[in-house]
Amino acid sequence: MAPPPHRLYSDELSRSFQRGLPIANPQAVVYTDVHGQCHVRPVEIGDVGFIQPDHGHFVSLFNVHREPGVDGQPLSDELPDGFVPLRRHTIMSVTDLTPSFVSESVSVKEMNVAASGPYIGGFAGFAATSKRGAILATPDPIECHNAHHILSYRIYARDNIEGWVDLAKQVDDRIELEDLILVTGVDRTTSWATAVFSDKHLNAGFGLQIQFVGAGPGVQLACRYTWQNATGALVNAGPAPSQLTATAHPRSWDLSIPRDAEHQPLNTVCDQTLFVRHLRAKRRRPWRGLKLMARGERNDSDNEMDDDPSNIDITSVPERTQFTDSLEPILDYILENTRANIAIAHDDDLNFSSAMKIPSLLSSIIDLRNGIGVFLFGQPEAPVQQIQLSQDFWGELERNIAAERSIYSNRLGSSHTKEVLAYLPTPDSSDTPVPTGQEREAERAGKAPSHIQHTEHDQRRRNDGQTAPLSEPSHSRSPELIDLLARGRAGEFSPKRLQGQMIGQTTDARPLTPPPDVPGMSRNHGGHC
Structure with missing residues (x-):
């Protein structure tokens, strides 16, 4: 079965950009509480959730940093058993002005800008060298936020992730451990346009027309997207107008905008999620997709099944395609080089993918506890007593x-x-x-x-x-x-x-041995933007 388009989109952009998991449907999700009140919430650092299997947007279950019932956090009885919030430490934020992200097979062939009345119009033309690719257009500024100390998230996930699965299944019974995501970084913007194609060549003249409106001194935001000659590609743009009436979130641009609705930007709030840095897990399943079936017939004389072992068949059972992303090689490495039943990986681990070509090179720094294996990269802001490495x-x-x-x-x-x-x-x-x-x-x-x-x-x-x-x-x-x-x-x-x-050219005379109270961990650096 072919993967859904949103999976194809994420896979294509992941190969070209190491910014985390690309979100194919960046729109902020509208959540309706038990009182019928609607709340629009973008993805935030600390969110635990999953990619909705049909539509490709991120569904948040809860946030590891929030107290029950505070700022949209569910009440205690809707949280995992024994939930204790994780202390939130340093968050780094920068602004990125990258106008587009394209997969390896796609190139930008034409770019032009022209003024027309109150608008500034721009056109970007694209071409592809294969029948498969993805495009993300981001003409508005991107706000990038990253948690600085990832090790505390690794340990928190290791200690709690198995309890998150039952909660997720209450929302969508198709969700498995492999679907769950703990967000440690997020890129958001105000508007966007996407395209994905598979088994199709892009038409000549395929491109995106964008119109901007002046929205204050030195600020221009997109007010209209129009895909041209897009036959064969699945295109989208957002946010949808219905989302723009109820957001009360992060920062919005302090704008002086004409009242004429025709001249309004699509959105002035950075609540559209483009990429997330994340932790994800995978379970060891040696018999995945197999089911035992008995061939014996009912014996009316003793109401027992035939005990002959030859009456047992092993039958393959079709199932939903397991969620995968760029972390899959890291997760497999942990499972293959340890006795872990569950592996946990983070986007930062991809920095060591070359070293993982060597069997056992990194296996000694995989922390294995209660059957869960996780790399010990990233130094916490506060000492984490659970981690012990020998000085040797x-x-x-x-x-x-x-x-x-x-x-x-x-x-x-x-x-x-x-x-x-x-x-x-x-x-x-x-x-x-x-x-x-x-x-x-x-x-x-x-x-x-x-x-x-x-x-x-x-x-x-x-x-x-x-x-x-x-x-x-x-x-x-x-x-x-x-x-x-x-x-x-x-x-x-x-x-x-x-x-x-x-090589005998050290300019820093400090010894390289770790201090006694540092268990050989590194500081985790951001800079995804």
């Missing part, structure tokens, strides 16, 4: 990476070897044997077999029982690995300083 971890990671290099040198063909080994440090001695799992355990206990050669760095680590600063071996590391080791050793994002020390 980062030095141990270096040795394991060197061992992986030797393994791949022996197992892979020459063409693939170069690609894979680019992500691994070069051992100091090419004839150093690869330690077995038992030998690694013995080495950690200070009882390494005599035939294993150790570097001076390893010897210092055993002598003082601490993680030594990086020595200056002639390692060749990828940027991803440099970043990973820098985060662990310095407790901060400092790959340049680490790389400088590796």
Whole structure:
């Protein structure tokens, strides 16, 4: 079964822009409470919800930061059992003026602007090199908001996400764990236009006509969108006029607008959600889609079924297509490299997708608790006591990476070897044997077999029982690995300083060992915009 258009739209833009999950239907949702009152709410940081399977808009169930019954938060009996709000920390906000986002196969062929009466008109023409693509036009300013400390959201999701599924099923019984999203960042604007196409070539002259109206000193907002020659593409624009009567949310532009309705902007409130940064989970399901069926017939003499095992069939059962997005490779990596029953991933984890080509490279920094695995990237604003990493971890990671290099040198063909080994440090001695799992355990206990050669760095680590600063071996590391080791050793994002020390050009004389109270975590940087 072909995916719905909104899934195609999100997949196409995700491949071109690492801004999180693209929302195919950006409109703010109208929620009606038990008293019949309507409320228009955009997506906000801390929202837990899902993408509506049919229409592609984000449905919010509750917000992890709000008290019950406050600012649109449901009452206690409509929240997950034992709900405790998560403290909200630093939020970063910037304004983005990107006018359009197009998928890899699409290009902008024509752009022109002309003045006509009270309007300023613009036209953008598009062309595509394939029969599949997506377009998002955003002529109005985009407000980008990001939570700065993601680790607290990772831990909160790990501790609570299984309890969110039952609540979601009360809203839509098709929702599974994989559908749930915890928002940690959001891009919003006032108006937009979208197009998505599949198995169709775009017509010649396909494009978007936009009219703007002056809305105050130096401010122009879109007041009309018109798609041209759009046969074969599914096009949309918004917000819908019915949404514009009841919003009381974020910031709106302080405008001086003529009273003539024909000259009004489509919207003056940044409540249309374009992208969300998010956490998502996936469950291990080895028998997904299979169902046991008995072939035995009713025995009237004893009212029992035939116990013959041959009377059991395994039948495939059709089901709704599971929700997937750009986090799928990260979730699969966690499930494949740990014994976790559930994996949780965040958009920031995609920064390490290259390192994940190497088996076991990152598996040691997956926190596995109660059957749930999550990467320990991102430093919380307040210390998180649940996370414990040994001081020996980062030095141990270096040795394991060197061992992986030797393994791949022996197992892979020459063409693939170069690609894979680019992500691994070069051992100091090419004839150093690869330690077995038992030998690694013995080495950690200070009882390494005599035939294993150790570097001076390893010897210092055993002598003082601490993680030594990086020595200056002639390692060749990828940027991803440099970043990973820098985060662990310095407790901060400092790959340049680490790389400088590796080649004897360190400009910062501070030691790279982490402070005793920092469990090897990194600060999580925003900048999605």
